[in-house]
Amino acid sequence: MEDLLWLWWLIGALGLGVVEMMTVDFTFLMLSVGALAATGAAALHAPWWVTIIVFAVVSIVMLATVRPLLLRFLKVKADTRPISGAAALVGRSAEAITVIDERGGRAKIGGDVWTARIEGEGVVPAGTELVVIAIDGATAVVAPMYEEG
Numbered sequence: 001m002e003d004l005l006w007l008w009w010l011i012g013a014l015g016l017g018v019v020e021m022m023t024v025d026f027t028f029l030m031l032s033v034g035a036l037a038a039t040g041a042a043a044l045h046a047p048w049w050v051t052i053i054v055f056a057v058v059s060i061v062m063l064a065t066v067r068p069l070l071l072r073f074l075k076v077k078a079d080t081r082p083i084s085g086a087a088a089l090v091g092r093s094a095e096a097i098t099v100i101d102e103r104g105g106r107a108k109i110g111g112d113v114w115t116a117r118i119e120g121e122g123v124v125p126a127g128t129e130l131v132v133i134a135i136d137g138a139t140a141v142v143a144p145m146y147e148e149g
Contacts, residue, residue, distance in 0.1 A: 010036075013033075102120070116142050
């Protein structure tokens with residue numbers, strides 16, 4: 001049994017690695033590293049109780065130091081995700097290509113021509129500078145851009 005102790009620790013490390021792949025929480029990864037350390041101790045013919053101590057100490061150190069660093073490094077914050085697609089157009093300037101009212105029209109936004117409608121009631125003549133207020137499906141909701149002064 002003592003001769004195959006390293007194999008049992010290795011199987012345990014692989015099993016913990018599989019569980020980690022399903023949870024992606026880095027807890028089982030740290031335990032897997034502890035089991036790999038115990039595998040090394042068992043391969044050096046350490047007694048079974050020493051391998052358990054090596055497993056416990058390495059796992060605790062990994063959980064206390066490496067796991068928080070990994071979580072902090074890899075954590076994606078909701079407010080740091082880049083805005084892409086149509087949502088990135090909100091707040092951009094546009095130019096009316098045709099007359100735009102609450103029913104529709106055409107506006108040029110960043111080199112692309114979009115179907116557009118005015119926010120609220122009113123009519124915007126062609127050539128008017130606009131700002132994109134929202135994107136409603138494939139239609140840009142726009143408002144006239146007024147300069148202060």
